[in-house]
Amino acid sequence: MTAAQADLASARTAFREMPGDLRLDTPEVTDGAALWRIARDSKTLDLNSSYSYLLWCRDFAGTSVVARDAQGDPVGFITGYIRPERPHTLLVWQVAVDESQRGRGLAAAMLDGLTARIAGAHGLRTVETTITPGNTPSERLFLSYAERHGVPVEREVLFHTEQFPDGDGGHDPEVLYRIGPLSF
Ligand SMILES: CC(C)(COP(=O)(O)OP(=O)(O)OC[C@H]1O[C@@H](n2cnc3c(N)ncnc32)[C@H](O)[C@@H]1OP(=O)(O)O)[C@@H](O)C(=O)NCCC(=O)NCCS
Numbered sequence: 493m494t495a496a497q498a499d500l501a502s503a504r505t506a507f508r509e510m511p512g513d514l515r516l517d518t519p520e521v522t523d524g525a526a527l528w529r530i531a532r533d534s535k536t537l538d539l540n541s542s543y544s545y546l547l548w549c550r551d552f553a554g555t556s557v558v559a560r561d562a563q564g565d566p567v568g569f570i571t572g573y574i575r576p577e578r579p580h581t582l583l584v585w586q587v588a589v590d591e592s593q594r595g596r597g598l599a600a601a602m603l604d605g606l607t608a609r610i611a612g613a614h615g616l617r618t619v620e621t622t623i624t625p626g627n628t629p630s631e632r633l634f635l636s637y638a639e640r641h642g643v644p645v646e647r648e649v650l651f652h653t654e655q656f657p658d659g660d661g662g663h664d665p666e667v668l669y670r671i672g673p674l675s676f
Pocket residue numbers: 534536537585586587588589590593594595596597598599600601627628629630632633636
């Protein structure tokens with residue numbers, strides 16, 4: 493194998509393929525209700541207002557992704573935004589995969605596809621997300637992303653329990669994972 497072929501092979505292994513029956517797409521406003529349903533059914537995510545998912549699909553579609561089945565229906569999504577004061581940092585807000593599609597590498601493929609898409613437009617260097625302690629699937633998703641891309645992960649508590657309102661049912665702390673520096 494030549495050096496160029498080796499580089500190509502290692503670049504390929506850094507990206508997870510989508511399951512063959514699904515495809516990645518940019519969300520549209522008409523997907524907002526389905527994203528809200530997937531978030532609700534996850535029973536893990538903080539469920540935000542249905543309005544916020546519609547708004548997200550309008551205003552942050554460029555930094556979000558949806559996975560569609562053969563009928564075009566959403567079966568997973570990632571919502572994110574570029575931090576206004578850190579223009580090379582993507583904050584991943586929510587990731588969810590319909591229960592019927594879990595364990596097929598879909599979340600990993602969505603994260604790879606989304607960050608590759610954003611890299612071209614924003615010179616992406618860092619991915620941030622927050623994870624509540626004990627969410628092993630989410631932790632594995634992001635640690636394995638960092639491993640695939642050969643970059644370190646820094647962790648610190650971003651929001652402590654006491655910072656959430658009392659009425660929020662005793663919210664767990666949110667731990668910030670900062671992944672980078674990435675190169676594409
Ligand atoms: C977290 C979630 C998005 C993962 O979706 P998925 O498509 O099943 O994940 P993938 O198949 O792409 O797996 C990604 C990695 O996580 C690991 N993983 C996935 N589910 C796991 C589980 N239940 N336990 C341990 N590891 C798990 C996989 O093994 C894989 O790691 P690897 O690359 O080292 O093999 C999905 O479980 C989900 O929607 N959960 C509810 C919502 C949620 O908690 N979202 C995250 C917080 S924002």
